[in-house]
Amino acid sequence: MSGISIQNLWKAFPSAENRDDVLVAVQDVSLEVAEREFVCVLGPSGCGKSTLLRVAAGLEQPSLGTVETDSRPSVVFQEHGVFPWLTVAENVAYPLKLRRMPRAQRRDRVAELLDLVGLTDFASYYPAQISGGMRQRTSVARALADDGNVLLMDEPFGALDEQTRVALQQELLRIWEQTSKSVLFITHSVDEALTLADRVVVMSHRPGRIIEEIEIPFGRPRDIKALRLDPRYAEITVRLWDLLEQRPEQEEAA
Numbered sequence: 001m002s003g004i005s006i007q008n009l010w011k012a013f014p015s016a017e018n019r020d021d022v023l024v025a026v027q028d029v030s031l032e033v034a035e036r037e038f039v040c041v042l043g044p045s046g047c048g049k050s051t052l053l054r055v056a057a058g059l060e061q062p063s064l065g066t067v068e069t070d071s072r073p074s075v076v077f078q079e080h081g082v083f084p085w086l087t088v089a090e091n092v093a094y095p096l097k098l099r100r101m102p103r104a105q106r107r108d109r110v111a112e113l114l115d116l117v118g119l120t121d122f123a124s125y126y127p128a129q130i131s132g133g134m135r136q137r138t139s140v141a142r143a144l145a146d147d148g149n150v151l152l153m154d155e156p157f158g159a160l161d162e163q164t165r166v167a168l169q170q171e172l173l174r175i176w177e178q179t180s181k182s183v184l185f186i187t188h189s190v191d192e193a194l195t196l197a198d199r200v201v202v203m204s205h206r207p208g209r210i211i212e213e214i215e216i217p218f219g220r221p222r223d224i225k226a227l228r229l230d231p232r233y234a235e236i237t238v239r240l241w242d243l244l245e246q247r248p249e250q251e252e253a254a
């Protein structure tokens with residue numbers, strides 16, 4: 001089976017303007033993420049990307065359609081993903097504690113995960129005492145502490161400066177290559193999608209529908225600087241920009 005299987009998913013919310021109306025955020029989306037596949041969902045602001053991810057995570061109920069995942073998904077959000085009252089190590093240990101992993105085993109696993117995300121020296125710091133990039137690494141380490149195979153990420157590096165973002169993308173790729181997770185990664189950045197994904201799924205303006213799926217031809221492991229020199233990088237970038245600019249009436253004509 002695939003890691004994530006979304007079939008004919010619709011999600012509507014009550015309209016804030018008219019009590020008798022609804023706002024359709026996600027319209028008839030079907031999407032499969034294979035085992036060990038990295039899929040990026042790319043779309044304009046407000047097109048329903050986060051809603052799609054929240055439904056996939058089980059945080060919202062679908063209005064119609066189904067979502068199946070290989071295991072309970074772990075989720076990394078853009079911000080506020082860590083508990084401020086716990087240290088970095090305690091945050092990472094949290095899911096292990098919930099699973100009642102014995103203390104000694106938990107300590108070893110936390111040490112391993114902190115090493116993986118480069119936070120060993122900050123284990124006893126609180127989130128307020130570390131940088132935004134370090135907080136996101138803590139979030140990633142905590143999501144990896146879950147033993148499931150499904151990772152859902154909602155613009156996890158969106159709030160970071162460019163240099164930190166690129167460094168974390170590289171780290172995420174390195175970590176992902178060592179694990180066997182299926183990843184569904186939401187972004188509005190063409191560069192981010194091209195850097196990370198095996199496949200990019202493009203959503204339309206709201207109501208969000210899938211308008212295109214593009215296989216990313218770059219091999220792995222990826223050198224994210226070398227990628228930028230590949231002529232295909234520029235070619236796919238322009239294609240994705242064109243898709244993102246499409247207005248609903250152009251899609252109908254296309």
Ligand SMILES: Nc1ncnc2c1ncn2[C@@H]1O[C@H](COP(=O)(O)OP(=O)(O)OP(=O)(O)O)[C@@H](O)[C@H]1O
Nearest residue numbers: 013014025044045046047048049050051052188206
């Ligand atoms: N809980 C909610 N109640 C009502 N409307 C909602 C709710 N959550 C999302 N929406 C609406 O659904 C639409 C899609 O929102 P969503 O956050 O999924 O978009 P997005 O593509 O993630 O946007 P961005 O890239 O700007 O974060 C928006 O019009 C939003 O107002």
